[in-house]
Amino acid sequence: MALTALAQDVEFKASAPAQVIVGKPFQLTYSVNQRAKDLRAPEFTDFDYIAGPYTSQSSSTSFVNGKRTSSFTLTYTYTLMANQEGTFTIPPATIKVDGEQYTSNGVRITVLPPDQPAPAATSNASAANQPRETTQINEGNIFIRTLVSKGKVHEQEAILLSYKLYFAGVDVAQFTNNTRLPEFKGFLKQELEVGEIQTELEHYNGRNYQTAVLYRTLLFPQRNGNITIDPAEFEAVLRIQNRAQVRSIFDDFFNSYTTATKAITAPGTTIHVDALPTGKPAGFSGGVGQFNISSTISSTDLQANEAVTLSITIQGSGNMKLLKTPAVDWPEGFEVYDPKVSNNFRNTTTGVSGTKTIEYLAIPRAGGSYTIPPILFSYYDTQADSYKTLATPEYTLQIARSATEEANAAVVNHFVQKEDIQQLGSDIRYIDVNALPALKIHKSKFTFGTLAFWLCYLIPALLAALLFIIFRKKIQENADITRVRYKKANKVAQRRLKAAELLLKADNKTAFFEEIERAAWTYLSDRLSIPTAQLNKENIAQILASKGVTDTLIEEVLHVLATAEFARYAPTSDHAMQDIYNDTTKIINQLENCKL
Amino acid sequence: MKLLFIFLTTLFADANIQYAEGNYAQAATQYEQILANLPSTDVADLPSDYAVVYYNLGNAYFKQGELAQAILAYERALRLQPSLQDAKHNLQFAQSRIIDNIQDTQSFFLSNWLQAIRNALSQRTWIILSISLFILALVGFFLFAFSQIIWLRKTAFYTSLVALIISMAACANAGSLHQRDTLRAEAIITQGIVNAKSSPDRSGTDLFTIHEGTKVEIKEVIGEWCCVHVGNNIGWMPLAHLERI
Numbered sequence: 001m002a003l004t005a006l007a008q009d010v011e012f013k014a015s016a017p018a019q020v021i022v023g024k025p026f027q028l029t030y031s032v033n034q035r036a037k038d039l040r041a042p043e044f045t046d047f048d049y050i051a052g053p054y055t056s057q058s059s060s061t062s063f064v065n066g067k068r069t070s071s072f073t074l075t076y077t078y079t080l081m082a083n084q085e086g087t088f089t090i091p092p093a094t095i096k097v098d099g100e101q102y103t104s105n106g107v108r109i110t111v112l113p114p115d116q117p118a119p120a121a122t123s124n125a126s127a128a129n130q131p132r133e134t135t136q137i138n139e140g141n142i143f144i145r146t147l148v149s150k151g152k153v154h155e156q157e158a159i160l161l162s163y164k165l166y167f168a169g170v171d172v173a174q175f176t177n178n179t180r181l182p183e184f185k186g187f188l189k190q191e192l193e194v195g196e197i198q199t200e201l202e203h204y205n206g207r208n209y210q211t212a213v214l215y216r217t218l219l220f221p222q223r224n225g226n227i228t229i230d231p232a233e234f235e236a237v238l239r240i241q242n243r244a245q246v247r248s249i250f251d252d253f254f255n256s257y258t259t260a261t262k263a264i265t266a267p268g269t270t271i272h273v274d275a276l277p278t279g280k281p282a283g284f285s286g287g288v289g290q291f292n293i294s295s296t297i298s299s300t301d302l303q304a305n306e307a308v309t310l311s312i313t314i315q316g317s318g319n320m321k322l323l324k325t326p327a328v329d330w331p332e333g334f335e336v337y338d339p340k341v342s343n344n345f346r347n348t349t350t351g352v353s354g355t356k357t358i359e360y361l362a363i364p365r366a367g368g369s370y371t372i373p374p375i376l377f378s379y380y381d382t383q384a385d386s387y388k389t390l391a392t393p394e395y396t397l398q399i400a401r402s403a404t405e406e407a408n409a410a411v412v413n414h415f416v417q418k419e420d421i422q423q424l425g426s427d428i429r430y431i432d433v434n435a436l437p438a439l440k441i442h443k444s445k446f447t448f449g450t451l452a453f454w455l456c457y458l459i460p461a462l463l464a465a466l467l468f469i470i471f472r473k474k475i476q477e478n479a480d481i482t483r484v485r486y487k488k489a490n491k492v493a494q495r496r497l498k499a500a501e502l503l504l505k506a507d508n509k510t511a512f513f514e515e516i517e518r519a520a521w522t523y524l525s526d527r528l529s530i531p532t533a534q535l536n537k538e539n540i541a542q543i544l545a546s547k548g549v550t551d552t553l554i555e556e557v558l559h560v561l562a563t564a565e566f567a568r569y570a571p572t573s574d575h576a577m578q579d580i581y582n583d584t585t586k587i588i589n590q591l592e593n594c595k596l
Numbered sequence: 597m598k599l600l601f602i603f604l605t606t607l608f609a610d611a612n613i614q615y616a617e618g619n620y621a622q623a624a625t626q627y628e629q630i631l632a633n634l635p636s637t638d639v640a641d642l643p644s645d646y647a648v649v650y651y652n653l654g655n656a657y658f659k660q661g662e663l664a665q666a667i668l669a670y671e672r673a674l675r676l677q678p679s680l681q682d683a684k685h686n687l688q689f690a691q692s693r694i695i696d697n698i699q700d701t702q703s704f705f706l707s708n709w710l711q712a713i714r715n716a717l718s719q720r721t722w723i724i725l726s727i728s729l730f731i732l733a734l735v736g737f738f739l740f741a742f743s744q745i746i747w748l749r750k751t752a753f754y755t756s757l758v759a760l761i762i763s764m765a766a767c768a769n770a771g772s773l774h775q776r777d778t779l780r781a782e783a784i785i786t787q788g789i790v791n792a793k794s795s796p797d798r799s800g801t802d803l804f805t806i807h808e809g810t811k812v813e814i815k816e817v818i819g820e821w822c823c824v825h826v827g828n829n830i831g832w833m834p835l836a837h838l839e840r841i
Contacts, residue, residue, distance in 0.1 A: 428659075428686040431652040433612045437645035439601045439634075447719060448767075448774035456727045464734040471742055 010034050010097050014090065014104040019201035020082050021208050022114045025050055030076040030093055030104055038096040039076050046088040052078035082111040112203035115168075142167040144214065144234055144266040149349070152272045155224050156288035156319045157382050158351030160192075162216040163232055163266045166202070166209040171239040173259060175214070182230035182268070187219040188322070192347050218351060220319050224275035231268040237261050276380050281389050285326060287379030289318015289351055293326075295375060295392035303400045304367050310360045312375060312392065317353030318382070320345050325358050326377050331370040332424075336362045367401035482529040489526035493519050493588050497581070504577055512577060513568040516584055520561055523588055537561055549594055556587050604630050608649065615656055624656035624665075644718060647677035654683070658690055663809040664786040664839075666690050671784065671811075671841045675777070678718055694809035696826075714769045719777065722770035729763035732756075783824070783838040785810045790838075792831025796821030803831040812838060 016028040030039060030053075039053065053076040061070040082088075090107040142165070149160040165172065199210040214234065221227060238260050276288070291314055298309040312326060320343070330336050337360070345354035364370065374391040381388045446452055485492075496519035503512040525532040528543060535543075537558065544554050560583050567576065611626035630649050631637060654669030670687035673680055717725070736756025743749045776782070788808050793800030796818045806812070806826060815830075816823040822835050 426689065428655055428689050429682045431612060431615055431655045432648040432682065433616075434648070436601075436605045436608045436649070437643060439604065439643070439646075446723065447777075448723065448770045453723060456723075457730055460727075460731050460734055464738070467738070468741065471738075475742075 010100075010102055012036075012095055012097075012102045012104045014093060014107045016090065016107045016109055017201070018108070019110045019112055019208075021112050021201065021203075022082050022085060024114075025079050025081045028052075028078045028080055028090065028107065030095070032074050032095055032097065032102070033072055034074075034097045035072070036074055036095045036097045036102075039093060040095070041076075041078065041093045042091040044078075044080055044090065046082070046084070046086075047080040047090075048083050050079040050081055052076070082109070085111050085113050087111070112201060112208050113206075115207045141169050142172070142236065142238070142262065142264060144232075144264050146229070146232070146266045146269050148269055148271065150271075151269075152274070153221060154274050154288060154380065154382060155221055155276050156286065156322065156380070158190075158218050158220055158289070158318065159271065160216065160349045161219055161229070163214045163234070165212045165214050165234075165236075165264075166204060167211075168207060168209045172212075173237045173239045176235040176237060176261060178233075178235040178263075180233040181215065182232055184217075184219060184229060186223050186227040186273075187221055187229075188319070190218040190220070190321075190347055190352060192216040192218060192349070216349075218347060218349075219271075220322070221271065221273040224273045226270050226272050228270045229268050232266040234264045234266065235261055236264055277387075279387065281376075281378040281387050283327070283376055284378045284380075284387070285324045287314075287316075287318055287320075287323045287377075289316055289320075289379065289382055291316030291318065291323075291377070291379050291390070293375070293377045293390045293392060297372075297395050300395055301398050301400075302364070304364050307361055307363050308397065310362065310372065310395070312358045312360075314356045314358075314377065315354075317348065317351045318379070320352045320354060320356060323356060326375050328360055328375055329373050330360075330362060331372065333366045333368075333370070334362045334364050336360060364397065364399045367399050370397045370399060371395070372397065485526040486529060489523050490588065490592050492526065493523040496522065497585060497588075500581060500584075504581060509577065510568060513564050513580075516580060517561070517564040517568070520557075520564065520584055520587075523591070524557075527591060547594075549591070553587065553590055553594070556583065557591075560584050560587055600633065600635075604633060607633075608652075611656075612652065615652065615659075618659075620656045620659040624653060624660065627653035627656060642676060644677040647673040647675075647680050647683065649673075650676065651680060651683045651686070654686060654690070658686065663690055663693055664784055667694070667809050667811075668784045668786075668839055668841060671782075674715070675841065676718075678716055690809070695807035696810040714772055717769070719770050719773040722766045722773065726763045726766035726770060729759045729766065733760040733763060780840045781814045783812055783814050783840045785812060785838050787837035790833050792824065792826075792829065792833050794831065796823070796832045800832060804829050811841075814838075814840070 010033065012030070012032045014028065014030050017026055020026045030041070041053065056075045056077070057073065058075075059070065059072040061068065063069075087108065087110045090109065092103045092106050094101055094103050096102070145164050145166060147162045147164055150157075153159050194213055194216055197212045197214070199212045202209055202211045204211075215232075240258050240260055293312065293314050295310060295312045297311075298307075302308060310328065312328075314320075314323060314326075325339060325341060328336075340359040340361075342357045342359075343354070344357070345352050372395040374394050376389055376391050378387055378389040380386075496515055500512055500515040500519065503515055521532055521535065524540065525535055528535070528547070530543070540561070541554050541558060544557065545551075549557075560580065563576075563580050563583075567580065607626055607630050611623045611630070614620075614626065615623035627649055631653070634642065634646070636642065650669045650673035654666045654673060657663075657669060658666035667687065667690050670683050670690060673683040674687065677683075733756045736752040736759060739752035740749050740756060743752065785806055785808055790806055791802040792804050792806065794803050795801075804826075810826065812824040812826045814822045815825055817835065820835055821832050822838075823830065823832050824838070
């Protein structure tokens with residue numbers, strides 16, 4: 001720590017090319033910005049030491065707005081040569097500045113194999129009398145490769161496409177504007193900054209090339225299947241040394257290079273895009289990559305009409321731009337405004353990463369306890385190769401009635417607005433959860449057309465018919481009996497009167513009156529078709545009156561009945577017996593003439 | 597029988613729990629298992645209360661999005677217990693989701709009414725109603741024939757007449773239901789899309805297209821093919837693409 005604090009002013013750096021070629025010498029330099037001594041370079045075990053260290057110094061002083069700035073650089077240069085392929089690290093060196101020891105950085109060097117001799121045929125051809133400049137611009141010397149990070153991806157999964165220039169033995173001055181990039185149909189494109197073009201050495205196909213990335217872009221496939229990327233065309237301006245056309249030393253000095261343009265085609269490629277697997281969870285956000293969701297709420301304890309802010313943050317990398325805003329299932333009674341969405345994205349070589357923040361502003365309009373259910377966010381995880389669903393915590397809001405609401409309520413209490421039941425949605429009704437009823441299997445099939453079925457009609461019908469016949473017969477019989485009795489009424493009465501006459505002669509008083517009374521009642525019963533038991537002195541007058549009998553005759557009938565009954569128990573003269581006999585005969589004769 | 601009943605009851609309760617937890621597929625399998633273990637699934641044999649098993653099964657299928665199976669289960673529940681209001685509601689709800697709109701092309705409105713009345717009660721109920729009314733008619737007739745009181749005779753006569761007519765209508769409904777249950781001509785399309793052909797043969801001309809969940813009437817069966825009526829359309833299709841209610 002102390003060393004770094006002091007080293008604020010002392011910079012001691014080691015630098016060397018990142019890539020070198022076997023058998024080609026290169027320079028390793030240590031530079032320090034203070035006067036220093038006693039450089040202790042590490043042992044160059046992996047490299048052959050050729051020369052050095054050569055020291056050189058440079059210093060400059062400048063005044064800017066009266067302020068003096070001076071710089072000083074002391075440089076130690078070693079010349080080394082690699083003798084084997086691989087990646088090696090040159091350990092740090094140390095140096096002393098004012099008695100303090102400082103350590104440089106280590107240097108990592110990739111050693112590339114030497115160029116392999118070109119195939120015999122080609123080398124023969126080029127060895128023939130061909131001018132050198134033409135061979136310089138052939139396909140082997142300068143070309144552009146189309147590099148994709150993955151050839152087989154899922155839908156929406158980011159791939160990095162870059163066009164990399166390879167050149168060797170030629171000098172590329174610049175690129176013209178005649179660059180034709182493909183349209184990247186079927187992809188969503190997110191270009192990446194290339195920055196200043198820097199060349200690197202790369203060993204490719206047995207040759208060492210200078211390489212430079214010309215163009216980089218992220219591509220998000222929008223459909224599945226094999227998507228072809230068309231070739232891209234670049235036009236490079238090459239500087240060619242005019243060795244063959246040297247005329248004078250001036251030409252050679254001033255005009256030793258000519259420029260030539262060359263169209264270079266970067267080959268097309270095909271990306272195999274797999275569809276996302278089936279079984280997308282409900283509410284799939286469309287996100288592919290790695291994401292994380294979190295949420296915060298401004299307050300869970302508030303008053304009605306007080307705003308609450310719920311912010312949801314989605315963090316991760318993938319197709320961030322295409323994420324759907326997760327929906328929040330706000331409880332009823334909340335006035336919700338359109339969410340404010342702010343994106344903070346960075347483009348990296350693995351995709352777009354960053355955060356997407358969604359802020360909901362809602363105002364509860366009524367008091368009570370409300371629950372905001374968890375917000376579900378589903379995406380396709382490219383590392384786990386499966387769908388994942390994340391959920392935010394559930395929030396329960398305690399909302400007190402606002403003071404103003406209560407005050408208003410006190411005033412307008414009588415005008416509470418009634419609301420109809422709000423139909424929010426429709427669904428099937430819930431299952432029946434009652435226990436199963438006892439399992440009784442019907443023993444006999446009581447269905448249409450069975451014997452039991454028809455019998456159920458037949459038996460009542462037959463029963464009814466039977467009863468009908470019986471009833472009918474009985475009524476008929478009854479009718480017959482009354483008619484006979486009606487017709488024979490007079491005969492029966494006469495017979496009884498005759499018997500009474502005999503009793504009168506025999507002077508048997510009790511029997512006589514009994515016979516007279518019975519004769520009268522039987523006659524009335526038969527004529528009126530009413531059983532004797534239902535007749536008495538009280539109703540006989542009424543019944544006779546309803547049949548149209550004259551009042552005088554009724555009087556006489558009643559008189560006879562009363563006398564007969566009375567005389568049975570009281571002593572009477574023979575004369576009275578003769579009278580009642582005559583009266584009875586008379587009323588019977590008179591009633592016989594009446595139509596009853 | 598007792599053991600079986602205990603088994604079915606626990607299975608039913610468990611299936612209801614599975615349904616409540618959202619495991620609709622599991623719930624549906626268990627309801628199906630209950631039905632498979634019943635001694636008989638004949639409408640005439642089962643107590644009408646068992647309609648709830650079909651009803652719950654229908655719900656479990658509906659929640660899985662299997663519209664045809666859900667409609668089939670609701671229809672069967674209503675066969676068993678035509679007064680099951682929840683099943684009626686859910687059947688209508690499910691039918692509102694199917695693609696085909698056959699209801700409009702259905703024939704005369706009066707026949708629809710009559711069919712609705714017929715389906716409102718079970719066959720057994722119709723029979724009991726018919727016999728009860730028949731006996732009422734007989735009693736009324738007796739009162740009419742033998743009563744001495746004029747108003748009673750009049751009332752008895754008209755009551756008897758009305759009872760007899762309704763009894764006959766109820767009997768006709770019972771007969772119609774019996775025919776429906778024995779023929780089992782009504783079926784539900786279980787295949788997503790079916791093309792009806794002009795002949796019972798794969799090479800037949802395509803006549804019309806119907807979709808999953810539509811109710812059709814099977815008129816004739818030849819081998820693997822059946823002739824179906826749907827609204828005013830008639831066509832042939834493989835039996836495997838539909839299931840009888």
